Amino acid sequence: MRDFLKDLNKEQREAVKWVNGPVLILAGPGSGKTRVLTYKIAYLLSLGVKPWEILALTFTNKAANEMKERAIQLVGDIAKNVTIGTFHSVFAKILRQEAEKLGYTKSFTIYDQDDSLSLIRNVIKELNFSEDNVNPSLAQAKISNIKNALITPEVFLTLAENQFDEKIAQIYKAYQQSLFQRNAMDFDDLLIKSVELFETHPDVLEKYQTKFKYILVDEYQDTNRVQYVLLKMLSARHRNLCVIGDDAQSIYSWRGAEIRNILDFKNDFPECKIFKLEQNYRSTKKILRAADSVIKNNTEQILKNLWTENSEGDPIVVLECKDDKDEAEKVVHFIKEEIRKNKYNLRDFVILYRTNAQSRLFEDELRREGFPYTIVGSVAFYKRKEVKDLLAYLKVIVNPKDDESLLRIVNFPNRGIGDITIERIRAFANAKGLSLFEAMCKLYAIPGLTERARRGVYNFCILIQKYIDLKDKISAGELARALVDDIGLIRYYKQEGTPEAQQRIENIEEFLSAITEFSNENPEDGTLEKFLEEVSLVSDIDTWENKRDAVTLMTLHSVKGLEFPVVFITGLEEGLFPIVSSFYNIKELEEERRLFYVGMTRAMKKLYLSYAKRRMKAGNMFEQRRSRFLDEIPIELVIQHTSKDDRRARIYETSRVRSQALNLSVGLLVEHEIFGIGIVREISGYGDNTRVLVDFENFGRKLLLLKYANLKVI
Ligand code: ATP
Numbered sequence: 001m002r003d004f005l006k007d008l009n010k011e012q013r014e015a016v017k018w019v020n021g022p023v024l025i026l027a028g029p030g031s032g033k034t035r036v037l038t039y040k041i042a043y044l045l046s047l048g049v050k051p052w053e054i055l056a057l058t059f060t061n062k063a064a065n066e067m068k069e070r071a072i073q074l075v076g077d078i079a080k081n082v083t084i085g086t087f088h089s090v091f092a093k094i095l096r097q098e099a100e101k102l103g104y105t106k107s108f109t110i111y112d113q114d115d116s117l118s119l120i121r122n123v124i125k126e127l128n129f130s131e132d133n134v135n136p137s138l139a140q141a142k143i144s145n146i147k148n149a150l151i152t153p154e155v156f157l158t159l160a161e162n163q164f165d166e167k168i169a170q171i172y173k174a175y176q177q178s179l180f181q182r183n184a185m186d187f188d189d190l191l192i193k194s195v196e197l198f199e200t201h202p203d204v205l206e207k208y209q210t211k212f213k214y215i216l217v218d219e220y221q222d223t224n225r226v227q228y229v230l231l232k233m234l235s236a237r238h239r240n241l242c243v244i245g246d247d248a249q250s251i252y253s254w255r256g257a258e259i260r261n262i263l264d265f266k267n268d269f270p271e272c273k274i275f276k277l278e279q280n281y282r283s284t285k286k287i288l289r290a291a292d293s294v295i296k297n298n299t300e301q302i303l304k305n306l307w308t309e310n311s312e313g314d315p316i317v318v319l320e321c322k323d324d325k326d327e328a329e330k331v332v333h334f335i336k337e338e339i340r341k342n343k344y345n346l347r348d349f350v351i352l353y354r355t356n357a358q359s360r361l362f363e364d365e366l367r368r369e370g371f372p373y374t375i376v377g378s379v380a381f382y383k384r385k386e387v388k389d390l391l392a393y394l395k396v397i398v399n400p401k402d403d404e405s406l407l408r409i410v411n412f413p414n415r416g417i418g419d420i421t422i423e424r425i426r427a428f429a430n431a432k433g434l435s436l437f438e439a440m441c442k443l444y445a446i447p448g449l450t451e452r453a454r455r456g457v458y459n460f461c462i463l464i465q466k467y468i469d470l471k472d473k474i475s476a477g478e479l480a481r482a483l484v485d486d487i488g489l490i491r492y493y494k495q496e497g498t499p500e501a502q503q504r505i506e507n508i509e510e511f512l513s514a515i516t517e518f519s520n521e522n523p524e525d526g527t528l529e530k531f532l533e534e535v536s537l538v539s540d541i542d543t544w545e546n547k548r549d550a551v552t553l554m555t556l557h558s559v560k561g562l563e564f565p566v567v568f569i570t571g572l573e574e575g576l577f578p579i580v581s582s583f584y585n586i587k588e589l590e591e592e593r594r595l596f597y598v599g600m601t602r603a604m605k606k607l608y609l610s611y612a613k614r615r616m617k618a619g620n621m622f623e624q625r626r627s628r629f630l631d632e633i634p635i636e637l638v639i640q641h642t643s644k645d646d647r648r649a650r651i652y653e654t655s656r657v658r659s660q661a662l663n664l665s666v667g668l669l670v671e672h673e674i675f676g677i678g679i680v681r682e683i684s685g686y687g688d689n690t691r692v693l694v695d696f697e698n699f700g701r702k703l704l705l706l707k708y709a710n711l712k713v714i
């Protein structure tokens with residue numbers, strides 16, 4: 001084995017070699033944190049630690065795979081058996097092993113966001129709360145928050161301060177019961193049920209505490225409360241817990257991540273050894289200085305002194321654009337220029353934005369230029385209708401109690417099982433305490449079904465039963481192929497004959513290839529259950545491939561941990577980035593700034609920042625103001641790009657907006673006769689139709705027709 005520790009600097013090496021007891025590695029972007037974690041795995045193995053004694057937790061499955069591959073390069077195949085994965089995938093596996101102890105079966109289904117939302121809708125209906133009163137998505141978000149704070153429905157009911165909370169408590173309770181009846185867990189359950197398992201079964205906890213002698217966690221700043229509790233439980237015996245992170249890159253507090261976890265580590269593990277890594281290997285001096293000046297505006301942070309031996313580098317380019325379309329054109333223009341001048345490949349570029357909706361114009365423009373691109377987080381493959389339909393069939397075959405999946409496909413393709421039939425089956429199932437499938441199998445006892453419906457139900461039961469019987473006899477790939485054939489899915493779409501249907505056929509074929517490949521790669525244990533588990537845990541970024549030479553497009557949240565030679569951060573406008581909701585809340589604003597910091601520090605050689613002065617939103621043009629973040633970068637690090645055309649356009653624009661909008665611009669304070677004082681948020685439309693969106697101090701948000709509003713600027 002070669003001396004791989006030579007690849008590290010002194011501080012990194014020390015951090016790698018310190019293997020016993022709690023360790024906190026706190027360091028800025030590009031300082032080699034992820035590299036240290038990977039090398040630590042290799043180092044532990046080289047000391048003779050067994051691969052199954054190591055547990056490494058990462059933020060995405062993609063990062064986990066890369067880490068494993070790198071460790072294999074360093075110490076060989078022994079690294080294959082290290083447990084590396086996301087919290088969700090690791091604990092899903094543990095739960096699968098121990099499911100029966102919690103009253104589930106090993107083949108429990110994992111519900112994604114959509115499945116969980118449709119279940120919440122059903123629950124709201126069954127409780128007779130109308131959807132107008134309780135918005136299902138809101139209920140879903142709220143329940144998820146409560147669950148992640150480890151609060152049970154019963155406790156939440158005692159905490160409820162108003163009727164709405166009481167309703168949420170009831171929905172939460174019924175939702176958990178329904179999940180259990182369906183032998184299903186949602187994403188949150190994968191962690192919460194693990195805590196429950198460990199709390200109620202000390203012997204099981206002990207088993208895993210003994211097994212995992214070394215626990216390593218990357219991107220620790222984005223762990224939430226439940227993840228923290230799990231780490232504390234699992235590491236209690238050996239206390240060999242090494243957490244790695246950067247408080248300045250914490251960007252998931254809206255999902256419940258607690259920056260406190262990193263700040264409090266010292267209190268929880270007073271004997272912990274702290275390492276700081278200060279040399280940045282990723283970016284140029286200018287990029288690093290710019291990022292540093294931005295993050296300094298946050299009040300809450302641990303000071304870090306980041307330096308680099310890399311070159312000074314090019315200035316940061318700020319692109320001022322006429323409108324969002326012009327922004328897309330400029331970005332693509334500069335990609336072309338960089339390729340021409342500096343010989344970059346397309347894969348060296350990433351275009352980042354705050355919201356997914358911004359991607360469309362860049363896509364159009366890249367297509368026009370004939371540049372291939374990959375977009376992370378568009379409708380993910382496994383979320384497409386035809387793929388979800390097929391998955392629903394497979395889920396029912398694995399877990400016939402899964403009513404949500406069953407409802408999705410019971411009448412697709414059409415079997416004459418309409419809504420009325422389903423209601424009758426449901427009523428029967430509820431009365432007898434059965435799942436829908438169990439009820440359907442007792443078809444002759446269900447009152448009021450028509451002959452046609454009866455035939456449909458009968459055929460459906462026979463079909464599902466056939467595949468339940470086949471499940472353990474043939475491979476997952478073979479089963480899926482036979483099923484597609486049996487239900488005539490491809491024939492169904494062929495008859496439709498539209499280009500969209502053709503696309504669906506291609507996706508079904510792609511899906512069949514994926515599942516066949518899975519079966520071939522896992523000849524021993526490639527069960528259907530395992531395939532479904534992998535599929536339900538893939539995230540957007542996991543399906544991204546950087547092997548193809550293509551420009552990458554993604555949101556700022558997805559780009560964490562990655563690096564690119566040339567980075568474009570777009571839409572740097574007040575209200576978009578920072579996003580509008582952060583205007584009123586300093587904590588949120590600081591999180592937006594950290595997100596900007598994460599974006600900037602992805603750049604190795606060159607950073608472009610762009611904003612549009614006007615942007616189309618929902619069919620209306622809005623005047624935009626450049627983001628305050630741009631003003632936080634020292635002017636000497638920046639060159640501003642304003643094309644001649646732009647200058648002319650700007651004079652024209654300004655005079656036009658002036659004359660029409662009475663000197664109004666976004667951000668100004670105004671006074672209205674009735675509503676009093678407010679702040680202008682958006683100006684849209686032209687001439688007589690000019691409208692102003694104002695947030696009034698006492699009357700909230702109002703959209704006013706400028707002509708009649710009689711606003712005074714104050
Ligand atoms: P982030 O905070 O963005 O996740 P990080 O601290 O995890 O960053 P890495 O991704 O591990 O940083 O490293 C950044 C880059 O620097 C990588 O390309 C890595 O290979 C390189 N690098 C790190 N340490 C060294 C080193 N000692 N010698 C050469 N290159 C290094």
Ligand code: MG
Pocket residue numbers: 033034035561
């Ligand atoms: Mg990293």
